Amino acid sequence: MDKYSNLKEQPTVVHFVESARTFCRLVETDAPESDLWMLQILVAVADLYAAAHHLPVPDLDSARIDPEDRFDLTPSEYREVFLRLGRRLGENRYYPYCFDSTDLSPNQPPPGIGDLADDLADIYRDIKPGLRAWDANIADFVSDIIFEWKEPLFRTHWGRHAVDVLRVLHSLVYK
Known part of the structure; x- marks a missing residue:
């Protein structure tokens, strides 16, 4: 069994x-917009966020093949997802947003408006290309897919969106 097959079968990766x-x-x-869908997406984002913490950080070969570009969402696919989510969320779409909840300095920018449709669509845009590459079943991509899900995308982008989604949907579901 090669290292890619072994990585692909790790329980944390499968989960x-x-x-x-x-x-x-x-x-x-x-x-349609519904309380059930909001609960389901809340649970799905919570599970995805927790699962990302347990992904291994694979050793990458020096000659990396970045599968993400080949499997990226097109601008029209992203727009379709974003618009669908906006319709589904309806009046629950927007929420007050604090740029850095750990910064108590007076120099922090004033609170803004967050957008659940944007948050969910951005998580989708970061996750879906890896699934497409995963489903292509190309062994050379496995390490890179897992690395992309865990390191740059989770740490700096979709993980932050997930935290915002969890905070807001928790308040909406359990009001």
């Missing part, structure tokens, strides 16, 4: 892929 599929399926499904 993340299953969580990612559940999240993407909920985003892709046309369903």
